[in-house]
Amino acid sequence: MIEIKGLKKIYGQGEDKVVALDGIDLTIKEGEIFGIIGLSGAGKSTLIRCLNRLEKPTEGKVIVDGFDLTKLSDDQLRLVRRRIGMIFQHFNLLWSRTVAQNVAFPLEIAGEKDKNKIKKRVTELLELVGLSDKANAYPSQLSGGQKQRVGIARALANNPKVLLCDEATSALDPHTTESILQLLASINQKLGITMVIITHEMAVIKAICDTVAVIEDGKIVESGPVLDLFTNPHTKTARRFITTINNQELPEVVLERQRASNGYSRLIRVSFLGPSAGEPIISDMIQKFNIKANILYGNIDHIKNSVYGTLTLQLIGAENDTLQALKYLEGLGLKVEVINIE
């Protein structure tokens, strides 16, 4: 559905030159929810703005639904843009128009003159986003979540094939964020619309994305299925995003005990898929090898529709027995990381 090849965006010239995108290659499949995560300044906004040509690439190709956006005339671009809806962090609503008039706006811009057709479509869209009772309200009378629902209805007005979401939940509280993400997921299911979500929050990726790309300094440093990123991250940046979400800061008392153990214990983190994989495996391991294991931290988490768990353990025993135990866990297909502490 979307093909990005060798995309470069350079702002300014000479000493003021900023390379915002530095050779991006990405393929986004039809119907998937594709997340792009990165820290502030990584190039996320520039990238998503190149996907509807709000930003003109310096080099490379951006092919959306078969059209290379870098090669279109202004008239062609206007038509193709109707296939690409966008929602924004700060909603970008028209404050002097009612909710219904905001949602009708893109239909009017597209040349629709039939008042009944517009009314019917607006009613459908407001129903889809759960705002049928707010048709005549003004944006200033709505909560943040309701404003974003209007943004979503407006973005869908012309039946786009792609929905671009630019930090769409960053201005919302966690509870509202969850309800907006649920709404986006259900729209993706119902309409089969491809979604590109940019965010700096791994919680957003984890909640609804199928595939994720990590962007850093204008380059994609890692990409693939979200579950793979969680179970087997390759880059430091990805690991940092994941560790933040797992909240696995070990208490100082554990670290002290570990430092005092003179090498007779080892901290490990075991990750597994599925709800019950953890406990029996650990007790089997203790029986098989001459070691003890303290469970320091355990967490079961949901990543879109899968269950993903981690256990942090302290293994106490002789070096060789501990190594055998680690091999045993790895042999069962679990991901095992040894945690080094200073």
Ligand code: ADP
């Ligand atoms: P993000 O969305 O990940 O925070 P941006 O895409 O906004 O990152 O920015 C990437 C880089 O490009 C940053 O160094 C930023 O300062 C620079 N940049 C973004 N927009 C402009 C602009 N219009 N003019 C000059 N530099 C820009």
